[in-house]
Amino acid sequence: MRNAAILGYGAVPVGIYQRVKDGSDPPLEHELAVRVVLDAVRMAGLRKEDLNGVVVAHPGDHTKQGYFHTFLTAYLGLTSRSTVVQVLGNGMTAGLAFDEGLRLVRGGETDCVVVIAAHFESGTPTADHLNFSIRLTGDVDFQSIFGAVPIAWYAMSARRYMHEHSVSRAQIAEVAVKNRRQAALNPLAQYRTPVTLDEVLAQRMIVEPLGLLEVPGRADGAVALVITSEELAQKSGRPHVLVRSRGFYHEGEHQIPDRHTDMTDYQSIRIATKTALERANIGLDDVDVFQIYAPCTIVEVMATESMGLFPRGKGWAAAADGRSAFDGSRPVNTSGGLLSRGHPPEATPLYDVVEACIQVLGLAGERQVPNARVGMTVSELGNYNAAIAHILEGRP
């Protein structure tokens, strides 16, 4: 099977677009999507006629336009002999859309496919948004009945982690401070004003023991990638990013299992990342930069421990001492991550791919990881018990 590469990308800054502000007319989801597709195709130096295939991350349920993939394909006047498809998979949705685009190119179905995510939700009031989300939190007849919201699982993981490792909320909250410092240097980030630990701890509670800045904010966003065969990318003579490998694992559980297990360990992340490393024939130490789907502070801690970046029970310290910052030894979420770059859920993993590309192409400016060439992206479902990992190599 041949290799696939990322030859172009485009993204709008994560932010509030759908909600009407000051009486001004808000943009529509497809208007932003079209913009990022054109940006990605221009960066790739390709023309409309070069595209053969459209993969769209299924937009969130609060994005109004339905059948977004065929709508957008028609809006752009594209035809396709490979596929036009919408991909859905919880918070991994855009990670799986990326994966589908890679698969089409690797399998020879097309030489060039565009992968698009546009997530609009900020126009929906939070109480209504959560009323939908409780249906996504466990078994609707035996668990959603108690009013759990998705981030409640992370809150319960945090409580358990703090108990088992004698760690304080403040120690875990250092992740929010570190990621905000990185977002301050990222033009695509939603929250760019640096915060102190005291400010993080002073926010109102959302799901105890996590407060406002320890959980993701509401956000909209749009992002697109152009994926081509390695051969076509090389012929272009342009900077591109080779996709070296992927790994996937689903544990066979939907949130809590029916027996007593360790909720502070992400088995799926351990297996998916290990698989990706083995397939690329490299070790963890060969990866220069990590983008991890971590909606809450505790998730970055648990995910980095599960993949072996830091010892169990000690991952919280990496943010405070700077090891997981862009200028540290194990740079994690250099974009600012979900907490500060922002989290438009169905688009988030593609934003993480874009940050990985920016880093391994050496284009990250002030937040550049020195000499970064190999990056790993991980999108995971936390207590939805699955993960997907990709290893990317920059060819600037």
Add this chain to the structure above:
Amino acid sequence: MSAQSPRMPILKRAGLRPFPPRVSAFTRPFWTTLGEGRLITTACRACGRLTFPPKLVCRGCWSEDYDWRELRPSGVLYSYTRVHVLPRAFVADGLYDFAIVDLADGVRLMCRLLGDPAQFAPDIPVEMVVAMYDDGPLFAARPTG
């Protein structure tokens, strides 16, 4: 079905369940029995595996042959949280706590957590209770004693 465990206390709650469960022919025995103060689930006749929520096929061996088994209404608090940002259906209820409980019989479940939050801590013993609303029961846990 054995019936040797003490019945769970039934606590009256005013109003309707905020997000009521559906009841099927298969799950009906669970909800009816819960209303009588007993917590039951399915156990596989082929391999003996207990599961929760009740399932009409064994997750372990795919046998469709099951018994309803009563669970002892005691366990330990694995973790818990209080939700401050409320889904529309729960706004009228105000802030609420819920928990992951590891029951003495080896199964894990999620449920509402009642009692004084000052007493909540991981690994404390809890007892299961029934929260009886005007339209039916929910199961809940509270610190023991």
